[in-house]
Amino acid sequence: MCxxxxxxxxxxxxxxxxxxxxxxxxxxxxxxxxYLIFRTYLDMFIDIVFAFIFEGKRQAIPDLESRHAIxxxxxxxxxxxxxxxELTSQELVTACIERIKAVNPVLNAVVDERFEDALxxxxxxxxxxxxxLPKEYFEKKPFLGVPxxxxxxxxxxxxxxxxxxxxxxxxxxxxxxxxxxxxRESGAIPVAVTTVPxxxxxxxxRSMVHGQTNNPYHTGRTTGGSSGGEAALAAALATPxxxxxxxxxxxxxxxxxxxxxxxxxxxxxxxxxxxxxxSGLDPTMASIGFVSKHPVDQVPLTKIVAPTLDLDKHVxxxxxxxxxxxxxxDLRVSPISKELRQAMTRVIKKLTEQxxxxxxxxxxxxxxxxxxxxxxxxxxxxxETLDFPAVLANNQGRPNAYVELVxxxxxxxxxxxxxxxxxxxxxxxxxxxxxxxxxLTKEFADDLTSALGPNGVLLFPSAPAAAPYHYALFTRPFxxxxxxxxxxxxxxxxxxxxxxxxxxxxIGIQVVAAPHxxxxxxxVAAHIGTTCGGYxxxxxxxx
Numbered sequence: 001m002c003x004x005x006x007x008x009x010x011x012x013x014x015x016x017x018x019x020x021x022x023x024x025x026x027x028x029x030x031x032x033x034x035y036l037i038f039r040t041y042l043d044m045f046i047d048i049v050f051a052f053i054f055e056g057k058r059q060a061i062p063d064l065e066s067r068h069a070i071x072x073x074x075x076x077x078x079x080x081x082x083x084x085x086e087l088t089s090q091e092l093v094t095a096c097i098e099r100i101k102a103v104n105p106v107l108n109a110v111v112d113e114r115f116e117d118a119l120x121x122x123x124x125x126x127x128x129x130x131x132x133l134p135k136e137y138f139e140k141k142p143f144l145g146v147p148x149x150x151x152x153x154x155x156x157x158x159x160x161x162x163x164x165x166x167x168x169x170x171x172x173x174x175x176x177x178x179x180x181x182x183x184r185e186s187g188a189i190p191v192a193v194t195t196v197p198x199x200x201x202x203x204x205x206r207s208m209v210h211g212q213t214n215n216p217y218h219t220g221r222t223t224g225g226s227s228g229g230e231a232a233l234a235a236a237l238a239t240p241x242x243x244x245x246x247x248x249x250x251x252x253x254x255x256x257x258x259x260x261x262x263x264x265x266x267x268x269x270x271x272x273x274x275x276x277x278x279s280g281l282d283p284t285m286a287s288i289g290f291v292s293k294h295p296v297d298q299v300p301l302t303k304i305v306a307p308t309l310d311l312d313k314h315v316x317x318x319x320x321x322x323x324x325x326x327x328x329x330d331l332r333v334s335p336i337s338k339e340l341r342q343a344m345t346r347v348i349k350k351l352t353e354q355x356x357x358x359x360x361x362x363x364x365x366x367x368x369x370x371x372x373x374x375x376x377x378x379x380x381x382x383x384e385t386l387d388f389p390a391v392l393a394n395n396q397g398r399p400n401a402y403v404e405l406v407x408x409x410x411x412x413x414x415x416x417x418x419x420x421x422x423x424x425x426x427x428x429x430x431x432x433x434x435x436x437x438x439x440l441t442k443e444f445a446d447d448l449t450s451a452l453g454p455n456g457v458l459l460f461p462s463a464p465a466a467a468p469y470h471y472a473l474f475t476r477p478f479x480x481x482x483x484x485x486x487x488x489x490x491x492x493x494x495x496x497x498x499x500x501x502x503x504x505x506x507i508g509i510q511v512v513a514a515p516h517x518x519x520x521x522x523x524v525a526a527h528i529g530t531t532c533g534g535y536x537x538x539x540x541x542x543x
Contacts (some may be wrong), residue, residue: 017259033333035361036226040335041475043465050469051335054220061216062102063195063540064237068095072541075146077302079187082145083138085129089122089145089189092240095447096147096191101237102172107236109213109229111152112160113192118147121189142300144187148241148324151227152193155274156180159190163276164198164207166414167394177274179243179288179305186304188241194229199274199391200250202418203473203480205229213469214256217505221467224253231258231291233539235506245275247286247384248377249483252495252510257467259506259535260291262495263298263522264486266515269306282385293535295526298494299519310516315523321456322351322362328485329371332478334464338500344509347459347498347532365451365458369444369485376444378425379437379485388426392419401427417474445489449514458512458526461484462495466505486510492518494525499533506536 064072070092073081081087097115104110125145155161155173157180162168176184184190195205195213204230205213213228216236217220223232227244231254234242244251246264255262270288273280286304292298299311317368326344327336348362355361369376389398392415401423406499407413408420415423452458461482473479486493493512500505511528513521529535 035331036057036335037054043334046472046475047469050472054469057220059106059214061221061539063108063234063542064099064537066215066542068099068237069541069543071095071099071240072293072537073240075143075292075297078240078296079143079146082125082129087456089125089129090119092145093118093122093147093189093191096239099236100192100233103216103233103236104239106219107214107216107232108211109232111162111193111210111229114159115191118189118191122147125187125189141185141187143183143241146188146240147191148183148188148243149192149194149230149233149239150180150183150190150243151196151200151230151245153196153226153276154180154193154243154245156190156193159441161193162209163200163391164196164209165392165394166208167396169209173274175274178271178280178340179245180274182304183241183243191239194233196226196229198214198416198419199386199388200226200245200247201388201422202226203477204418204470205232205254206416206418208414208416215467217259217500218467218503221469221505222257224249224257224467226250227254227291231255231260231262234291234293235259235535237293237537237539237541238470241297242291243288245272245286245314246286246487247284248381248487250495251287251289251291252462252483253480255291255495255497256462256508257506258291259497259500259508259526259538260293260495261295261298261497261529261535262291263289263307263525264493265289265302265306265518266492267487267490269309271305274385277391278386279424284384285380285490286384290344295522295529295534298522298526300489302518302522309518311519311522313519315520317523317527318354318356319360319455319523320520321453322348322457322459323365323451324348324362324459325365325370325461327461328373328482330373330478330481331371332374333481334476334479336461337465340461340463340465340507343498343507344459344461347509347528350532351528362459365448367444367447369440372440373481373485374478375432376437376441377481377488379432379434379490380441382431391424392423398421399423421477441488445491448489448491452514452517454514454517455520456514457521459501460493460512461508462508465509466501466503482510491515492521494521495536496525496529497533498529500536508533
């Protein structure tokens with residue numbers, strides 16, 4: 001009797017609670033959709049305003065002259081030509097230097113150069129090759145005689161190493177960063193170092209020391225950051241090898257905005273010693289990597305800076321399991337643009353047509369962590385030993401966020417607005433709840449790793465839209481979260497170019513794999529890039 005009475009009393013309450021949950025869910029979805037519609041139109045309005053400012057300032061980069069056409073080839077091909085005496089290192093280094101001189105006035109990507117020393121080293125290499133070198137020598141130095149550039153935050157002995165800071169404007173590196181040392185050991189020749197935002201911490205490559213770097217496809221738009229100088233030169237066919245790093249998208253973001261391949265390895269396999277003054281002994285989610293025009297370059301180059309990473313295993317791209325995410329649910333991030341949705345759809349359609357069985361047909365993936373991409377990365381950054389405020393002051397004290405904001409408003413600050421806002425983020429805004437962030441990150445990483453398995457990849461958006469106008473990202477400060485979340489999950493990812501949109505701007509997607517499955521991500525990225533678009537130069541190549 002008692003049980004019967006309880007059941008009768010509970011049923012209406014349960015129904016009311018269920019109805020309340022349904023109503024709240026419906027109301028939440030309606031508000032969410034209204035917000036996304038508002039955000040879409042707000043982004044459109046912002047683009048119209050910035051277009052009025054920057055469209056008239058668009059400047060084309062010079063065409064690639066026939067005598068420099070060799071620079072359109074892959075680094076692997078160039079190394080082979082030097083090895084086989086079909087091309088001299090001096091000829092290639094000369095072409096690289098001349099091309100840099102031709103495009104840099106438009107791009108503003110170079111911080112410092114060592115052209116004369118690079119030519120001397122090239123001549124010495126040519127002499128050794130002419131005299132005869134054993135096969136083993138070339139095996140130890142697979143990029144012998146090929147020029148390369150590096151972002152200036154990675155120390156190159158004797159060259160400027162300011163980290164984008166006015167207080168370090170004249171500081172030169174005493175020794176090479178580990179990644180630079182390994183590149184030299186591979187036989188490659190450093191020719192220049194390139195621009196970065198202050199301490200590598202912003203989505204655009206701009207500093208108070210060297211100004212703003214321009215996108216070769218549209219000089220009124222950003223190259224992204226922090227490897228923006230590297231991506232600008234690589235896309236403009238001015239450097240065969242572009243050495244970068246990535247802690248929140250710093251390789252893949254400029255790769256996307258400049259139409260290149262960009263790889264972020266599983267953390268722990270590359271040394272960041274000498275990058276942003278780091279010792280290289282601290283655990284980090286950052287990875288050294290490269291942007292490149294050709295997917296064939298990524299594995300050989302990565303093997304130089306990540307010698308213990310297994311990149312040689314065979315991958316059958318016909319039998320890969322595909323998952324995909326069309327758009328995340330993080331309300332801080334702009335909605336995905338129509339053209340990038342269409343690009344994702346195009347790739348999914350192509351892979352579906354190629355699928356040998358139903359297991360290989362792309363399937364949609366979702367997880368609660370996709371609604372908190374920025375927050376999870378922001379918490380992950382608190383585990384990094386890099387002390388941004390201290391490094392910003394060149395380890396001479398710590399700047400005060402409020403003081404710097406006042407100084408910025410008065411035109412007296414030595415930092416960019418981006419750096420001042422980053423100070424506020426680090427010093428003023430309350431931290432993310434640690435337990436919540438770590439639990440959700442682990443759940444997300446475990447679930448995605450399990451879903452991918454040993455033979456699966458995730459097709460993931462790169463950003464909400466193609467390269468924004470200069471300064472426009474101040475109105476969209478969280479849009480890099482599509483890259484950053486992959487760092488927080490400690491997974492490898494490749495940025496894949498998919499050609500150009502109707503405005504002549506690069507578009508693309510990311511390919512993500514489970515930790516330590518880098519070879520799979522690279523193989524699939526090469527396949528998708530080759531079949532669905534790939535790199536398209538921003539100028540004519542005159543043969």
